[in-house]
Amino acid sequence: MADLVEFARMNGLGNKILVVDMRGRADKVTPEAAIALNADPATRFDQIMAIHDPKAQGTDAFIDILNSDGSKAQACGNGTRCVVQALAAETGRKAFTFQTVAGILNAVEHEDGTISVDMGKPVFEWNKIPLAEEFFDTSRIELQIGPIDAPMLHSPSAMSMGNPHAIFWVDRDPMSFDLERFGPLLENHPMFPEKANITLAQVTSDASLRTRTWERGAGLTLACGSAACACAVSAARTGRTGRKVTIDVASSPVRQPLVIEWRQDDHVVMTGPAEWEWSGKVNPATGVFLRDEEPESVAPGSLAK
Numbered sequence: 001m002a003d004l005v006e007f008a009r010m011n012g013l014g015n016k017i018l019v020v021d022m023r024g025r026a027d028k029v030t031p032e033a034a035i036a037l038n039a040d041p042a043t044r045f046d047q048i049m050a051i052h053d054p055k056a057q058g059t060d061a062f063i064d065i066l067n068s069d070g071s072k073a074q075a076c077g078n079g080t081r082c083v084v085q086a087l088a089a090e091t092g093r094k095a096f097t098f099q100t101v102a103g104i105l106n107a108v109e110h111e112d113g114t115i116s117v118d119m120g121k122p123v124f125e126w127n128k129i130p131l132a133e134e135f136f137d138t139s140r141i142e143l144q145i146g147p148i149d150a151p152m153l154h155s156p157s158a159m160s161m162g163n164p165h166a167i168f169w170v171d172r173d174p175m176s177f178d179l180e181r182f183g184p185l186l187e188n189h190p191m192f193p194e195k196a197n198i199t200l201a202q203v204t205s206d207a208s209l210r211t212r213t214w215e216r217g218a219g220l221t222l223a224c225g226s227a228a229c230a231c232a233v234s235a236a237r238t239g240r241t242g243r244k245v246t247i248d249v250a251s252s253p254v255r256q257p258l259v260i261e262w263r264q265d266d267h268v269v270m271t272g273p274a275e276w277e278w279s280g281k282v283n284p285a286t287g288v289f290l291r292d293e294e295p296e297s298v299a300p301g302s303l304a305k
Ligand SMILES: N[C@H](CCC[C@H](N)C(=O)O)C(=O)O
Pocket: 015, 046, 047, 067, 072, 073, 074, 075, 076, 077, 078, 079, 163, 164, 197, 215, 216, 217, 218, 221, 223, 224, 225, 226, 227
């Protein structure tokens, strides 16, 4: 069983995350393993966060991110909070610096258990998001679905948070839209050569938004942290809100908002919870896994295991 590595099933606001410990190894979690894990209801997930040994000086780990279809993602806000919680529980440390393909992320766990991740700087240039067509102003691009004279959704704000996002502004509850039907069309629209995460965002006050996301490579998920960041930045950028907002992730079963601040230094800081569910061991090449025995339940307040 030397091929098995530790993993934890966790979630960030319901976003299903598998944190896989690949430290001390040169191999990677394969797309085949991701697809196999996603096919089993016990391990169905939205993103795998694979923790690797650090590659750059001053960082604690390199994190490789996989979507449930086996494709790679450059950023995952909810998953990053899960990694912080797992490593904080292991080491007792509170602050971490990670490297991903999109850059360096600093994160800290607070006394109340919430976790803040500095998601870096937003990117607005059309060819870096990337978009297929040149737009001088990507805060409102020409794209619509539905009848030409009465589009159901139109003029999204586009940007990259390390990964590509399109935010459609809606004036009613995002849950009342059939995102399952048009999510795939928009994710794969020719406007987005690397596809895109598609979010519906409703402005509920000058400091709050309600959102729902169709994720690139993962479909409808219960929550998406990088999309929440993209919504906060896009709302401020278009004058809809100030630079600090709470995000009510409409699809999440966890009724705790994400707090997002687009700081004056251009960094986007996301704060929210993470939750450990269970742990086990997994073969990173095949996805074959074993769930750890759970300790017998103990009376509340008892220290006995
Ligand atoms: N759930 C993640 C986003 C995953 C991004 C992924 N779907 C992509 O860009 O391909 C989050 O909390 O930020």
